[in-house]
């Protein structure tokens with residue numbers, strides 16, 4: 099069993115992929131082996147999480163997820179825990195593995211109750227897993243509501259009930275709770291555990307591969323957790339020219355702070371030199387808080403060989419500049435208003451598509467929706483699919499921001515960034531991310547690596563941020579070297 103952290107590098111499989119893994123694994127094992135192993139794993143984790151628990155509530159559902167719960171209850175009871183198993187239904191309607199597990203439960207002297215207990219020290223959610231098909235209702239919804247509302251820790255089996263393994267879209271209750279939440283994923287990790295509603299519902303994630311470790315030699319994983327992103331070591335005999343130039347273009351009237359944030363972030367993330375071209379003609383031509391930044395007339399940027407970060411606080415004037423920039427700029431990050439300018443502009447999108455080196459696009463869900471000509475809700479309903487579609491359509495690396503940012507690139511597996519938290523949900527942190535990406539491009543990383551490494555570091559800085567210190571974009575922009 100493995101605790102999943104932001105350093106974990108691992109393949110992610112959705113429903114179809116996990117079903118394939120399950121079918122292959124069970125074909126080579128005696129009947130019911132996987133479910134017994136699952137029960138053992140759940141019981142072990144439950145005991146480790148709540149060693150002093152006296153009363154454990156196992157809520158079981160109508161499928162094999164419920165079967166896992168029955169198996170866990172047998173183990174917990176055998177280890178001396180007072181265990182209440184709640185289950186309602188017709189035993190003959192259970193799938194065969196779960197039916198066998200129910201028989202074992204009865205043989206162990208346990209019986210099921212159709213009601214929830216009034217008190218428990220740890221709840222185990224074995225209601226629905228991979229087979230969840232609609233929002234839980236009736237007694238399933240009632241039991242889930244009770245588990246989420248209680249102060250006791252909650253351990254979800256495989257998936258929090260109602261969470262879609264592919265998309266991370268959750269149905270059914272979820273309440274903000276101070277009680278710890280854990281999820282023990284079985285056989286595989288799933289994309290939906292890391293994006294959209296997945297993080298909030300899962301809490302701390304664990305993986306039990308049930309003794310069937312799967313490698314991804316065939317490249318069939320639906321996405322990957324990228325793993326730890328160490329900084330590149332530096333040779334001693336280097337100089338500012340060794341680490342590239344970044345040019346930042348943006349800053350329409352009233353929005354001048356955005357490109358300065360991006361430029362400051364690029365500087366602190368290791369770019370050799372950073373230039374800024376502001377679109378607001380009334381803006382000051384330097385920044386006393388960041389004298390390293392070099393301000394230039396915007397029409398002179400980017401100069402040859404510079405990585406360009408374009409769009410932060412850009413305003414509508416950017417649209418007219420984009421054709422030339424798309425055709426001639428080297429390494430390129432398009433953010434904010436540069437993305438809005440692209441939306442619905444087939445000619446611009448064609449230029450983007452034809453670039454020799456893919457650009458990095460960093461839309462938040464609303465910007466992605468504009469680019470895809472759909473609603474934000476449609477983007478959020480399947481973040482992986484939205485990012486992949488955009489990446490293919492624009493022939494670009496697309497970093498779809500938000501909880502569990504998705505990084506999609508044409509011809510390469512999608513990545514989901516596991517670092518970061520809601521303290522990043524404040525104005526300007528996206529500009530900082532764009533600057534980080536620009537710095538990594540300037541230092542020679544390929545667009546996909548620059549995107550995921552910057553996103554990982556951006557989130558990691560937020561995860562390590564001292565609780566008492568406000569997380570502002572300008573502080574985040576200056577935080578990189580202190581951490582790497």
Ligand SMILES: NC(=O)C1=CN([C@@H]2O[C@H](COP(=O)(O)OP(=O)(O)OC[C@H]3O[C@@H](n4cnc5c(N)ncnc54)[C@H](O)[C@@H]3O)[C@@H](O)[C@H]2O)[C@@H](O)CC1
Pocket residue numbers: 120124132133136159160161162163164166193195225226227228229230231232233234235238255256257284285
């Ligand atoms: N078969 C096996 O050998 C293994 C199964 N595993 C477990 O089995 C799970 C998958 O089992 P299933 O495919 O049976 O799926 P589930 O246990 O998630 O449930 C499927 C059942 O629930 C019903 N259902 C779906 N949504 C519902 C809703 N909202 N309200 C009421 N009923 C609903 C379905 O009609 C179906 O009868 C995995 O998540 C994992 O926990 C693991 O133990 C690994 C091994």
Ligand SMILES: Nc1ncnc2c1ncn2[C@@H]1O[C@H](COP(=O)(O)OP(=O)(O)O)[C@@H](O)[C@H]1O
Pocket residue numbers: 434462499500501502503517518519520521522523524525526527528529530531556557
């Ligand atoms: N809950 C969260 N978990 C992880 N990252 C988050 C969360 N909320 C926001 N972020 C990150 O913060 C940044 C916000 O960017 P964006 O929405 O473009 O804001 P802005 O344009 O104001 O800078 C993105 O990198 C996003 O992924």
Ligand SMILES: [K+]
Pocket residue numbers: 163223224225226227254255256257258259
């Ligand atoms: K579950």
